[in-house]
Structure formats: structure tokens, C-alpha cells
Amino acid sequence: MATSTSVVQVSGRGSNVDFTIDDSAPFKEIAKGLRDYLVKNRGLWSEGIIGVNAGRWMLSQEQLGLIKHIIETESGLRVGRFWSPPGRLEAFSGDAETVSSKGEDEQGTGPIVQDGTNGSSHQVLSHNQVHKYVNLPEPPLEETPEPDPDILLIQPETSHPEIKSSKAGSSSKGMPTQALFVKTTFRSGESINYHGDVVVLADVNPGAEIIAEGDIVVFGSLRGMAHAGSAGDTKAVIIALEMDSPRIQIGPHTGLAPLSKSGSKSMLNGPKIAYVKRRSVYVSPYAGRFTRYSRGILYEG
């Protein structure tokens, strides 16, 4: 149904160029549309390194590789990295955007790749290996200057154990993972799913959700949904300057905030920690990471 023009729409403002890609189209069509567009408009771009914002796209390594390959061979631009800031999440489900700083000169003289069929085979192969994690690690594809789709297909699987482990889900135990540091407010509708600890330097508003395999620390008000230890770790904790969330989850245990804000005065204000004890979620005033928490409020609604 979709033609190349409707799948990929390009618009510019200032020095930025936005590629808006229709997410509802199958990946094969997107790949073809992107390539057709770049072929048609060859000469519009000059050399430069661009970042590809994958938006809310949960692309597989193969698909990212193919997109990088298409952009690089057809436009002469170099894809420096793929990224996907938390603010983008959910934002325009289906925006993939490239931002280029300059682009007026002829440069693209890469070989034309054979079309769509690759895309389809990639898509089939990658169905259950979809990236679950928001922050794409530095693209492993960068080390593959060889613009051969087949190599792109295999290499990320073999040469990057940490990605494999993240795909495997719960196998992150023992693997040092970096904490994800978020400096902007999590707003309603934004969500993040990360395979390590998450630190938020702002508020988490109602309607936002954070899912982390590790701990969650919020330097602000936690009013949205938070799920720590999402891979089943009941030792994970949630710490917030203000614990106002109606529902938190640690490992498999869900905690519902008490309906009335009763309790001792110390529970009214100040930082809190949520932890699991005897299969229930408790919240206590925060008194340091290594304190033994005993008396807390049971979060059972």
C-alpha cells in the first residue's frame, strides 16, 4: 500500500534535517522507502557524521545495521551513533529521525545495494531478538566498516557479549551494567525499560513508568509507576525524595500505597526507600543504603 514517498518524509528546519518514517509500515518497506528517497535525492547531502534517533523504534541490531548501511551507501553521510533519549519514548511512536548539520554538496557515490529482499530476511530473522532497551549501547555496528549486509547480520551477535546478555533478559547478574542517568522530568506517557540501575534527577510524574532490572533512585517526587528488579531481583530497592507513587513493584511483588496517609510523622516527608520483606513491599524513611530496615509501612493498598 505505502509508496516510498509516504513511508519516508523528509523536512528541514534550520540546519536540522528530519526523516520521518512511518512506523506502521513493515520494515521491508521502510528500508526500501529510505533507500529510494536517498537515491532520488542524492547530491543533497555532504559529508558529515550524523546521529540517527531511533525514536521509539525497538529495532533489532540487524535492522539498525541495515538502516546505517542504507544511509551510508546512498548519501555519503556517516552514521556516528544510534540514540534514543528517554524523552523520545512514546513521543511519536514511529519517528526515526536523523539530524545532520550540513548538507548541500554532492558526495554520495556508494554502491547501490540490491533492494528490499535483504530487509525482509532480516526482519524474519530478528523477530524475537528485538531490542528491549532504550539506551542503545554504542552501536556495535560501528566497528563494521564493511558495508555487507550479511556481515552486519552476524557480527553484532558474536562480537558483543554484553548485548547478548541484555537480550537474554535476566542474565545480567554479575555483569557490571552502567546506571542510566536521566536528567529530565519523566512525564505522563513516557516509559523506560533498562537492564540496570536508573537514576532520575527530576520528578517522575503520574502516568510515567520506569522499569529497571536494578535499583531505581529518584531525586524528586516519584508519582508514576516504578518497577525495580524487573528480572526478578527482590533485593532491588526504590529510593525517592518523595514517594508519592500509588503503585510500585519490586521483582514480582507489587506494592499499593496506603489509602490514608497515616503513620508516624517521619513518614510524611523526606526521602523514602521501598524494599521487599517477607514477600511484601515496605516503605521506610531512607536512612542510608546499608541500614537494616525493619519498621516500615506495608504497601498493600
Next chain:
Amino acid sequence: MKGRTIVITSGKGGVGKTTATANIGTGLAMRGHKVVVIDTDIGLRNLDVVMGLENRIVYDLVNVIEGVCKVNQAMIHDKSGYELYLIPAAQTRDKNSIDPEQLRDLCAKLEEDYDYVLMDCPAGIEQGFKNAISAAQEAIIVTTPEVSAIRDADRVIGLLEAAEMQRPKLIINRINPDMVKRGDMMDQRDVVSLLAVEVLGLVPADERTITAANKGVPVVHDKKAPSGAAFLRIAARVDGEEVPLMEIESKSGLMAKFKGLIGINGSAYSHA
């Protein structure tokens, strides 16, 4: 001349986007600017009604974009006589009749001749919203002090930030100082602390806003209306003038507990 394109949006419907658009547009025109207001709520147009220009519509936004008419043929001169023009929405079409690029081109063209292009955004976050925000450089969020409106405003702010819009500014509409005093309505400070954006203005709940809209005369023309005065101050702030945020007084003449800008201690306005 390079004008500014500002979208007025909210997420939730019925919080006063259209009223705000009409009044800020009129306010800016009263300050001597050339202003175009565009109703992008295709299929549910009502900016024309609020401005009292319904019976002058010949061409609409979709006609302009489809090339049926020239831009200035669709622009309706406001009856106040100020340099204020309305491009009405099409009522018989839907949001998919236009796309972001077309609207962006139109706004870019209008910016050459006008100081301000204000867009009344449809409620929701679907195609109509995307059209409107893609064409604007700035955004004004309208909300009321209600949990549902604030939740939607929060979502919209997130989407605007994701679209790399300059810092959106907030108008809190329909504040009822009596209810705030009784603790039945969210305080302006609570709203701001949750949404974490700059406040552009506070508008009190005012029956005159409704009468004015029904008469098709924006409330800024009403010298006695507190909401009209609030919108005039908002227009001044949009224009870059430093106007301190207003204290919202309850009808009994007592100061509500709204905190003003700097230097005003909230307790100074508390009363026994």
C-alpha cells in the same frame, strides 16, 4: 519581517485553548502587532464563533492548503479593526486533510508578513496535534487546575520536548480563588511544581469569559472582566514585556493565597 509562530495546545479538550487563542491574538493586535490566528481544529472549528466571524467565512484552511484560494482570500479581518486576521478551519473535512509540511510552509509564508501567527490546536495528540506543533516554534500550554487536565498537559509537554520545541509556557485557566482557599482546588504552585514549566499567566474563572465567547467578542475587549485583564497581561508577556504575575482575588475582595512573583510572601495574604 520574521514573525513568530506559536501553537496553543492542551491535550485535554475544553480547558480554554480557543478562548486563549482568540484573546491572546486580540491582545497582541491591540498592542499594535499584525496577527494571524489559525484554527487547526479541522472538522470541529469554533475559533470563528468565539471571535464572532462565523458568517464571514468563505474559504478555509484546507482550501488554502489545497490551492483552491490564495492565503489572503481565506483571511478574515477581525471586526475590531485591529490588524488581526483569522484563517478558519474547514468544518466538512478532517484532520488528515492537511499534513505537517503543508502547514509549516503556510506558517513560514505568513511569518514574512505578520508579527505573530497563533495556532489553535485541536485537543488530543493525534494527527491534528502533530500538524500544529510541527509548524510552530513556540508553544503555550493551557490547563485548568484539575488533575485530568494537568495529566494531559504533562503528556503534551513531554511530546513537545520530544519534538524539540523551545521551552513551552503554561497558562493556568479558570482558577477559582474561593475553591483554592477552601482547599478544593489545586494551588497554582502545585500545578507548576508538577509540570515544571514556566508560567505565562494565571486566568481566573470568570463568567464574563463565557458571555463574551457567546457574543463573539473576545473578553479582552471587556474592560471590567478580570479574565480579560489577565489575557492582556499574557499578551504583553508573549510580546516580551515583563509583567508580574497577577494575584488572583476572590470576589469578596480578599487576596487569595496565590503567591505572586518574587518578593511576595504567601503568608502576607493569608487571612483568618
